[in-house]
Amino acid sequence: MCDACGCDLKPEHTHDSKVVEVHQSLLAANTAMAVKNREHIEKMGAVAINMISSPGSGKTTLLEKTIEAIGDTIRIGVIEGDIETDRDAERIRAKGVPVVQLTTGGACHLDAAQVHKGIHLLEKEEGGAELDILFIENVGNLVCPATFDLGEHHRLVLVSVPEGPDKPAKYPKAFHSSQVFIISKTDLLPYFDFPVEEAKAEALQLNPNLQVMALSATSGEGFDQWLDYLREVCRKRQ
Numbered sequence: 001m002c003d004a005c006g007c008d009l010k011p012e013h014t015h016d017s018k019v020v021e022v023h024q025s026l027l028a029a030n031t032a033m034a035v036k037n038r039e040h041i042e043k044m045g046a047v048a049i050n051m052i053s054s055p056g057s058g059k060t061t062l063l064e065k066t067i068e069a070i071g072d073t074i075r076i077g078v079i080e081g082d083i084e085t086d087r088d089a090e091r092i093r094a095k096g097v098p099v100v101q102l103t104t105g106g107a108c109h110l111d112a113a114q115v116h117k118g119i120h121l122l123e124k125e126e127g128g129a130e131l132d133i134l135f136i137e138n139v140g141n142l143v144c145p146a147t148f149d150l151g152e153h154h155r156l157v158l159v160s161v162p163e164g165p166d167k168p169a170k171y172p173k174a175f176h177s178s179q180v181f182i183i184s185k186t187d188l189l190p191y192f193d194f195p196v197e198e199a200k201a202e203a204l205q206l207n208p209n210l211q212v213m214a215l216s217a218t219s220g221e222g223f224d225q226w227l228d229y230l231r232e233v234c235r236k237r238q
């Protein structure tokens with residue numbers, strides 16, 4: 001577990017004021033760096049989207065299919081976050097877009113300082129300084145990433161059909177702090193008990209401003225709405 005987010009703290013330590021102080025100053029430093037990242041990304045002319053979900057909800061697959069569908073009409077770059085391995089970055093690189101892998105070495109979320117390094121590394125990649133959308137795929141975890149502003153403009157939370165519809169209520173911070181909620185793997189709806197409308201309603205109760213989409217990267221269902229959203233993100237930026 002990570003030292004930064006405090007998720008490794010034992011309950012009996014949470015009333016230790018020193019621990020709370022250190023935690024708060026780490027978060028303040030993160031927020032300051034996130035502000036710089038946002039300025040940096042805006043100077044590049046890009047919009048950043050931070051993707052948050054449990055492991056395996058389909059973040060990388062969605063990116064792969066999006067790059068295929070969008071071709072070169074929107075210039076996409078990706079910062080991949082994982083605890084170990086550069087497997088996700090290899091998958092994205094195979095699609096021909098600039099990508100950087102950040103490995104956190106154990107930490108369960110990306111922080112703004114890591115993303116700052118990632119932006120500079122991405123700019124050195126071919127085409128990495130001329131982007132329309134910078135996707136940041138966070139470490140698979142629905143808890144800690146919700147606390148860390150990375151300098152993104154939009155935060156997107158995914159829940160896949162096999163995970164079940166109760167995630168918004170159980171992990172409210174991810175849904176409070178996001179602008180978009182994606183229900184992924186809808187091709188699996190015939191095999192799982194996932195009432196889409198109930199899950200949508202529960203998420204909207206937590207955050208009425210959420211834009212909710214249901215899609216399948218495998219079948220392509222719901223992709224039109226997703227691509228329209230990305231085009232709108234680019235249009236609003238100008």
Ligand SMILES: Nc1nc2c(ncn2[C@@H]2O[C@H](COP(=O)(O)OP(=O)(O)OP(=O)(O)O)[C@@H](O)[C@H]2O)c(=O)[nH]1
Pocket residue numbers: 053054055056057058059060061062088139140141184185186187188215216217218219
């Ligand atoms: N049936 C179905 N499977 C999917 C879909 N999208 C992704 N998958 C599968 O789900 C598994 C995990 O997908 P990934 O895209 O690697 O998930 P991820 O969120 O990037 O995973 P982490 O990076 O480990 O957090 C893979 O076996 C994918 O093939 C989908 O729309 N439908």
Ligand SMILES: [Zn+2]
Pocket residue numbers: 001002005006007008108109144
């Ligand atoms: Zn954590």
Ligand SMILES: [Zn+2]
Pocket residue numbers: 059060061088137
């Ligand atoms: Zn992934």
Ligand SMILES: [Zn+2]
Pocket residue numbers: 040116120
């Ligand atoms: Zn910088």
